[in-house]
Amino acid sequence: MYVLIGGAGMMGLRLAQRLLDLGHTVAVIDIDPLACQYAREKIGVMSFEGSAVSTSVLLEAGIMKANTIVATMTSDAINLALVTLSKHYGVPQIVVRLNDRDFAQPYRIAGASHVISTIDVAITRIVNAIEYPEVEAMMHFEQGQVEVLKLPVTKDCYITDRTVADIASDPKFPKGSLVIGYQSHPQADLIIPNGGTVLEAGSTILVVTKPNYLRQIIQFVGLSTTHLPTVEVSD
Missing domain, CATH: 3.30.70.1450 (Regulator of K+ conductance, C-terminal domain)
Known part of the structure; x- marks a missing residue:
């Protein structure tokens, strides 16, 4: 499976490593050249320097052949744009990181397959550990x-x-x-x-x-x- 990850921050890089370990073909997109270099040299995945909502960068990264795209950036507005573009290019599965709950419904309307609030997941795990x-x-x-x-x-x-x-x-x-x-x-x-x-x-x-x-x-x-x-x- 070809998985394209928008954002090479801590979450995006760890996700890339995990998916690579599972045998998937993985690529990341990020505006930070150092993050892209780290992804290539330390993790061993493909990386594309530029905006994850640039159509030219997305096409270069192979969005037309991607099975899954994951939007992991901290800006919901940028993630929403990536979800919309991914839907436009016919990506079968679109997973997005939710930061602000107000974006939950817009993400679904835009075509996200899975909307995951990392903050809610972390809070739930902490509460469960206490309770x-x-x-x-x-x-x-x-x-x-x-x-x-x-x-x-x-x-x-x-x-x-x-x-x-x-x-x-x-x-x-x-x-x-x-x-x-x-x-x-x-x-x-x-x-x-x-x-x-x-x-x-x-x-x-x-x-x-x-x-x-x-x-x-x-x-x-x-x-x-x-x-x-x-x-x-x-x-």
Whole structure:
């Protein structure tokens, strides 16, 4: 896949490195010659010096053959212009970094496939780390209507050495929640468990649940939650 990134700041360069590691063909556009040089020499991606909203620069960078374009610049106005031009040139997937929430709808109207607020993502991660220190990772889907938690299974957990089926049938396990992933140890592959999968100490699990069941899930697993109030599980 050919991915064109508008902006070679910290986000754009890190994204370029990650995409390159995943095997994609990547190019960045930036007005800063030093950033472009760094992208070429240190990361190993193509770079084009100039404005990311210059049609001549975009055509030189191969926007006509790009599968995805990502607008990572700090100016929403410039990002919006890049989204509009990308739509004009028929780029199938357009991803944009949102800085000011007032631009969210204009981005969608202009044709952005994905609008991502990096500030909101960072704030959410920080709040989750404060509120739920037991959770290794948490992801939100459908505007926060569904949560996926990554939880450690310690030797003293309530769920240790129990099967997924046994856990699912436990009346204390929040209804509608599911164990959807299992990793026996940090170096092991993540698998989709079946009912007979035994959750061993030292492993991690992925659990999908509703937001109002977050604390119940943590308490059910049996992690240390002394700082959290006890909440009864309800249907």
